[in-house]
Amino acid sequence: MFASPLAKRMAEQAGLDLGSLKGSGPNGRVVKADIEAAVSGGARKPAAAPAAAAPVAAPTPTLGAAPSADVPGMPAYEEFPNSNMRKVIAKRLTESKQFAPHFYLTIDCEIDELLKVRKELNAKGDDYKLSVNDLVIRATALALKRVPAANASWTEKAIRVYKQVDISVAVAIDEGLITPVIRDAGSKGLKQISAEMKDLATRARERKLKPEEFQGGTFSISNLGMFGIKDFAAVINPPQGAILAVGAGEQRAVVKDGALAIATVMSCTLSVDHRVVDGAIGAEFLAAFKKLVEDPLTMLL
Amino acid sequence: MADTQFDVIVVGGGPGGYVAAIRASQLGLKAAVIEREHLGGICLNWGCIPTKALLRSSEVSHILHNLDAYGFSAKDISYDLAKVVQRSRKIAKQLSGGVAHLLKKNKVTVVDGHGKLAGTQGGLRKVDVSKDGKPVGSYTAKHVILATGARARTLPGLEPDGKTIVTYREAMVPETMPKSLLVIGSGAIGMEFASFHHDMGCAVTVIEVVDRILPAEDEEISAFAHKQFAKQGMTIKTGVKVAKLEKGGKGARATIEVAGKSETIEVEKVILAVGIVGNVEDIGLEGTKVKVEKTHVVINEWMETGEPGVYAIGDLAGPPWLAHKASHEGVICVERIAGVKGLHPLDVRKIPGCTYCRPQIASVGLSEAKAKAAGYDIRVGRFPFVGNGKAIALGESEGMVKTVFDKKTGELLGAHMIGAEVTELIQGYGVAMTLETTEAELMHAVFPHPTLSEMMHESVLDAYGRAIHF
Numbered sequence A: 001m002f003a004s005p006l007a008k009r010m011a012e013q014a015g016l017d018l019g020s021l022k023g024s025g026p027n028g029r030v031v032k033a034d035i036e037a038a039v040s041g042g043a044r045k046p047a048a049a050p051a052a053a054a055p056v057a058a059p060t061p062t063l064g065a066a067p068s069a070d071v072p073g074m075p076a077y078e079e080f081p082n083s084n085m086r087k088v089i090a091k092r093l094t095e096s097k098q099f100a101p102h103f104y105l106t107i108d109c110e111i112d113e114l115l116k117v118r119k120e121l122n123a124k125g126d127d128y129k130l131s132v133n134d135l136v137i138r139a140t141a142l143a144l145k146r147v148p149a150a151n152a153s154w155t156e157k158a159i160r161v162y163k164q165v166d167i168s169v170a171v172a173i174d175e176g177l178i179t180p181v182i183r184d185a186g187s188k189g190l191k192q193i194s195a196e197m198k199d200l201a202t203r204a205r206e207r208k209l210k211p212e213e214f215q216g217g218t219f220s221i222s223n224l225g226m227f228g229i230k231d232f233a234a235v236i237n238p239p240q241g242a243i244l245a246v247g248a249g250e251q252r253a254v255v256k257d258g259a260l261a262i263a264t265v266m267s268c269t270l271s272v273d274h275r276v277v278d279g280a281i282g283a284e285f286l287a288a289f290k291k292l293v294e295d296p297l298t299m300l301l
Numbered sequence B: 001m002a003d004t005q006f007d008v009i010v011v012g013g014g015p016g017g018y019v020a021a022i023r024a025s026q027l028g029l030k031a032a033v034i035e036r037e038h039l040g041g042i043c044l045n046w047g048c049i050p051t052k053a054l055l056r057s058s059e060v061s062h063i064l065h066n067l068d069a070y071g072f073s074a075k076d077i078s079y080d081l082a083k084v085v086q087r088s089r090k091i092a093k094q095l096s097g098g099v100a101h102l103l104k105k106n107k108v109t110v111v112d113g114h115g116k117l118a119g120t121q122g123g124l125r126k127v128d129v130s131k132d133g134k135p136v137g138s139y140t141a142k143h144v145i146l147a148t149g150a151r152a153r154t155l156p157g158l159e160p161d162g163k164t165i166v167t168y169r170e171a172m173v174p175e176t177m178p179k180s181l182l183v184i185g186s187g188a189i190g191m192e193f194a195s196f197h198h199d200m201g202c203a204v205t206v207i208e209v210v211d212r213i214l215p216a217e218d219e220e221i222s223a224f225a226h227k228q229f230a231k232q233g234m235t236i237k238t239g240v241k242v243a244k245l246e247k248g249g250k251g252a253r254a255t256i257e258v259a260g261k262s263e264t265i266e267v268e269k270v271i272l273a274v275g276i277v278g279n280v281e282d283i284g285l286e287g288t289k290v291k292v293e294k295t296h297v298v299i300n301e302w303m304e305t306g307e308p309g310v311y312a313i314g315d316l317a318g319p320p321w322l323a324h325k326a327s328h329e330g331v332i333c334v335e336r337i338a339g340v341k342g343l344h345p346l347d348v349r350k351i352p353g354c355t356y357c358r359p360q361i362a363s364v365g366l367s368e369a370k371a372k373a374a375g376y377d378i379r380v381g382r383f384p385f386v387g388n389g390k391a392i393a394l395g396e397s398e399g400m401v402k403t404v405f406d407k408k409t410g411e412l413l414g415a416h417m418i419g420a421e422v423t424e425l426i427q428g429y430g431v432a433m434t435l436e437t438t439e440a441e442l443m444h445a446v447f448p449h450p451t452l453s454e455m456m457h458e459s460v461l462d463a464y465g466r467a468i469h470f
């Protein structure tokens, strides 16, 4: 294998298959930078629609046994070798669905007020532009601070309740998806969250994230609203205990005080690891989240 | 009529500029260098090379004054400063002439004069050249590389007069050896002049505003150097602010503040070595998108400025202020222009830095403190000169080699050396870093015995608790 000694060692530690990497060093030598790029972004296509958040932390080389695709009667195909990132996603999500007993809670939030506040805030300055997602991150972080039991992980010995809210946000990139982390999101203002998110997302797409910027995280958000998805359920990003799937805000007919009215509604579904979080706590978190989203001024406090 | 249209015009013929032009020519680009004063720039004429020539003389002086250690004796050791300086100037001149020859051989056009960006003409960048204020011609090229270098920084209240209070330029050609000297600033330039004067028999005081000398080096190396210089008899004061510097008394009088107390130092001569500033003036940056910050032109990893087709390299483009960094940037810049494939930006962490005082200091990569601050879990190896046979045989048993590794991956993060000839050794680690070796290959490599280089091996071994000779 034509790779630098350091690259070889780092590949081994990250569980990467050197053979699948393209070297960027002289004469195609695999160097440290290639390993870092592979760990933070995968080595090859194809583009996949993000379905759920998967972390790219602590990858290991072997995948769970998959049923063979080699059955008779399939049409002609083209093969795209799995990038390391693809392999890691496959392994982690398979593990999640196998070991974490998922259950799902859905809530509808009216966001007309949130859209209005966002617009007003954005009109107030030109050094930032808040997205709905930025507000969702902030609301999630505050809700988790109010209901810390939802900010937790399962371990064999104990349930770990984290003292800080580090939110992993799923970002779709060419090779799959990656979850950069907004650290201590609970104590960051909207402007800072927005700036950090923009920076992380840009660098994620350029595959320039450092491992510490996408590893870890205590809770995930996956937002497919921009694709018009009304509601979906995401796969938990282990070892986290829950993930919030955010749908599109759309105008719907709602009943208010016995009369039909129109409101912009965003459906959010929380996938929960039942080993860590029970239904009542999940519901409590969603209620806190909804309250913040529907009364957005309270999240400016 | 002479040619006036080029693919690449380089403004400034220092180690950044002339190397860029030669590489451009090698790649089939038509290149010109505009130089107003001396080919080879500061480096060959007023920097790296002439100082090394002077320091060779002071090293000889040091040996002559310690002959007894080697079994010799001599009486009436003396020197002729004019000859010492002459030797240094001759070497500078020889090398500058060499650059002229190299440029000619590589078919690079050399234009004698001061170059200045002058907008565009027919879709090309225009550069106007003048000599002694009179226009001598206009040249055009698709790409213009600015490599105008830098000069000594002066601070308000610390202005040189060129005789008693000087910067490196005058310090390079002294007419007499002062009995006492004050060096303000303990970076590489300051320490080299301090060491030269000290070994030539002058009483030297060095003052530094921060809390340690050679502040760019690893803290342990700074401390080691401080001890060595003090032992030699130099006076070193750190954490010192200069309140006032004026001519008078024996030559100059400095009022300094140390730990809240005021002191005066009287000396014959003062050398100011408080940093450098980029030559950004009068090169036509006004009205362009070229950004200047802290007297240096702002560039991206491909040496591009904010103005398309205008690049900046070397001292002009900021620290580290080193000739080899200037040259390397020049090469990358030109290769990028020529569309060479597989290019990588310069990795600042792999640029070695050397200081040629006695003892010499050399380093590459992260200091121990910087590695820790960057979040690495580290292993540190050290090996002292006194454990090395060759060092003792040379009569140079004071120094050390320090290595810093990433505990997790075994990556060599930094190497820091002080002692005889370390400036010739550091590149061993430089190559190792560039090839991305881990501690395993360094341990595997066979180092010849007896050499100073064996300490490089031992330092690596020590980082893993395996040093043999200490």
Ligand SMILES: Cc1cc2nc3c(=O)[nH]c(=O)nc-3n(C[C@H](O)[C@H](O)[C@H](O)COP(=O)(O)OP(=O)(O)OC[C@H]3O[C@@H](n4cnc5c(N)ncnc54)[C@H](O)[C@@H]3O)c2cc1C
Binding pocket: B011, B012, B013, B014, B015, B016, B017, B034, B035, B036, B037, B038, B039, B040, B041, B042, B043, B044, B046, B047, B048, B049, B051, B113, B114, B115, B116, B147, B148, B149, B150, B168, B189, B279, B282, B283, B313, B314, B315, B316, B321, B322, B323, B324, B325, B326, B354
């Ligand atoms: C005393 C001293 C000792 C040093 N020792 C070392 C050392 O040991 N090792 C090391 O690596 N570095 C050393 N340096 C630093 C080194 O000299 C510089 O980093 C190096 O010269 C930078 O190269 P450059 O090409 O960027 O600029 P320069 O060498 O400064 O060259 C710039 C050139 O451009 C010319 N010029 C400027 N403006 C114009 C214009 N408008 N038109 C035409 N020409 C112009 C100047 O005349 C000059 O020749 C030392 C510096 C000093 C002062």
